[in-house]
Amino acid sequence: MSKYQNQPINVNFGKAKGVVIGLIVLIIIGVMVGSAVSIVDAGFRGVLLHWNAVDVVDPPLDEGLHFIVPFQDSVVPLEVRTLKYTKATTSASQDLQTVSTEITVNYHPDPSRVN
Numbered sequence: 322m323s324k325y326q327n328q329p330i331n332v333n334f335g336k337a338k339g340v341v342i343g344l345i346v347l348i349i350i351g352v353m354v355g356s357a358v359s360i361v362d363a364g365f366r367g368v369l370l371h372w373n374a375v376d377v378v379d380p381p382l383d384e385g386l387h388f389i390v391p392f393q394d395s396v397v398p399l400e401v402r403t404l405k406y407t408k409a410t411t412s413a414s415q416d417l418q419t420v421s422t423e424i425t426v427n428y429h430p431d432p433s434r435v436n
Contacts, residue, residue: 356391367396368436381436401432 359382361367367382368375371394382396389396409423 353391357388359387359389359396361385361387361396361398364400364402365398366401366432366435367398370395370397375436377436379436380433399430399435401430401435403427403429 359367361382361384363384365384367387369379369382369389370376373395381399387396405425405427407423407425409421411419411421414420
């Protein structure tokens with residue numbers, strides 16, 4: 322061997338393969354845990370869906386952190402705070418005067434019966 326040739330580097334791919342497999346397993350576990358947690362914000366109730374069908378047996382989920390079955394259950398948030406609906410309309414009177422009206426309705430769903 323001449324003095325200008327480098328020694329061959331001994332690379333151990335066994336450890337690298339173990340690290341890659343470990344990272345893949347951690348990512349899969351992270352996805353499973355992330356999809357098993359549902360957060361219902363304040364002023365909302367969560368309607369629990371089993372395979373995209375509303376579960377009428379269980380009450381709606383209150384605000385906070387809830388654990389659900391991953392990929393089987395999902396939570397749809399529904400707002401239960403006081404909401405406002407406003408409708409404005411215009412029309413003509415009998416003597417061709419323009420009449421404008423605006424109606425506002427305040428409402429809120431019953432938090433215990435949103436599902």
